[in-house]
Amino acid sequence: MKRNLYILLAVVILIGIAVYQNKGPGVQSVFQQEKxxxxxxxxxxxxxxxxxxxTGLDGKEYHVGGTQDKAIMINYWASWCYPCQQEAPELHKLAEKYKDSLNIYGVNVTKFDNKKNAQEFIKTYEVNFPVMLDPKASLYDLYRGAVFPTNVLIDKDGVIQEIILGILSPKELEKKVKKLVKS
Incomplete structure (x- = not known):
């Protein structure tokens, strides 16, 4: 009788280990406490x-903060910023590739730029995501912007995952975006 009990206990433990190792989202919540x-x-x-x-240049309102359907990247930029010009084509690609899981919001810090140059930048670099103007740099100051570009990566729960000051290589930036959309 004892021997059968030990065998049954071993089988239950092995099944538990197998389920845990092959866990999906439902099983994961049973074994791991949510952060x-x-x-x-x-x-x-x-x-x-x-x-x-x-309000974006397209006339629509965009909201940052709180739980969202998608992760968000806020891209603070100025038209005269050479690294911003280098980064723009990569952001275009990322916006297209991750459109189902990431919203990119461009914020032209117009206090250090002007609307005409911002619009020319958008046209030249075929910016394919919403762009807002920040004439008093209040949105830039809200995130303590220090350089151009500044990219803020925010997960779907509204938690900042990273603030990137300056430009990254396209490969490194995409690696961070992939991690962001998975979180």
């Missing part, structure tokens, strides 16, 4: 993204 969302808001990785709503 609690931060409660503090601020322009820093690991905190909730400071919320804002801004």
């Amino acid at each position: 609690a969302l931060p409660t503090e808001t601020g322009p820093k990785a690991g905190l909730l993204a400071p919320p804002f709503t801004a």
